[in-house]
Amino acid sequence: MDQHLIVFIAVAEKQNFSRAAEELHMTQPAVSQYIQAFEREVGTRLLERSNKYVRLNKAGEIVYHHAKEILGLYTKMQRFVDDATNKASGPISIGASYTFGEYVLPHIIARMLDQYPLIHPSVAIGNSREIAELVLGHQMDVGIVEGDYRNKKLNIEAFDEDRMYIIMSPKHPLAKLPEKVKMSELEQASWIVREKGSGTREATEQLFRRLGIAPNKKMEFGSTQLIKESVEAGLGISLLSQWAIRKELSMGALQTLDADEVPFIRKFSIVTLSPYNTKALDTFLDLVRANK
Missing domain, CATH: 3.40.190.10 (Periplasmic binding protein-like II)
Structure with missing residues (x-):
């Protein structure tokens, strides 16, 4: 495996020659020599240096991305070789x-x-x-x-398959309804949703489309645990996986809401x-x- 790539990746990720040297069990001058040799080989500077930081420049970002892929492929190749007899x-x-x-x-x-x-x-x-x-x-x-x-x-x-349920605090106004919740009530409720790119967010948006609602009150959180705590505190309702809410349901800290299209099934x-x-x-x- 090319040691120049390993050293370059370490410096890029640590943004510091000393910390990279410590991680690689090398001296700082040795790390600097590797970087200089690698930049000569590539034909351009890859790092912007100052007394406070070391950062990738545009060329460095390109090399870093491909260096990670190269090392990943090398590691995978070595595992296949090892697997041949083990x-x-x-x-x-x-x-x-x-x-x-x-x-x-x-x-x-x-x-x-x-x-x-x-x-x-x-x-x-x-x-x-x-x-x-x-x-x-x-x-x-x-x-x-x-x-x-x-x-x-x-x-x-x-x-x-994963079954997903609309959850709420037992003290939430919707929890006290005597019958199945209406679409207008779901649309007017405050929803707590995951960030875009999340599978849970995708499922929530699909549920909205199936129900024909477009809630205006939405809070976006990047953690399932934070969403559960927020729902339990009464900040709103949410759609979460059966796996994520088992403990809270068994303890009575959360409860599910009876509505059309629920449970929502995803893969x-x-x-x-x-x-x-x-x-x-x-x-x-x-x-x-x-x-x-």
Whole structure:
């Protein structure tokens, strides 16, 4: 593996020669020499330097993006070579959307490590769009995304369904209605929604279209946990996965709302880039598919 790429990526991410040297267990002069040699090889300066910071310039951003892809491909190649003669073992990088990653994935990983202790997973959590982009950029081996995600460059496999419910505080005015809520009442309510790019936000917008409503009162939060706390505090209502609200429903902190088109059904999908998987990744995928 090209050490120049490794050093360059470390400096770009740490934005500091000293911190990059510490991470790489090198001296600062050695790091500087690697960067200078790499810039000569590329034929242009890649970093803007000052006494306070080190930042990528335009050329540096281009090189950084491709360097990450190159190292990702090299790592994947090495895993395939190792797999040729060994059983399921080694690292796998997993990306997952918030709902699946925070409420389902930990249980799958626990079962995997119990059966295959030589597999070493690393996990990144983000919204569905972010996870798919990491897989596309060779920075994740596999992603789990929510909703009807489409990308012609990725292999996408729907493997399970997720039931989503409108939730509210037991003290919310809609919780005291004697019958099914009316569309006008849903439209006038304050909604707490996830950020754009999130599978949960996509599902919420689809539900609005199916119900024929366009709520004006919307607050956008970037965390499922924050949404649950806010709904419990009475700030509004929201649409969340069954996986995310199990504890709160059992404790009586939240309750579901009876309305048309609810529960809303969406898909969980596996996204990969390469048709070839390591034994470790195949093992993980088998466990994901079996988790129904």
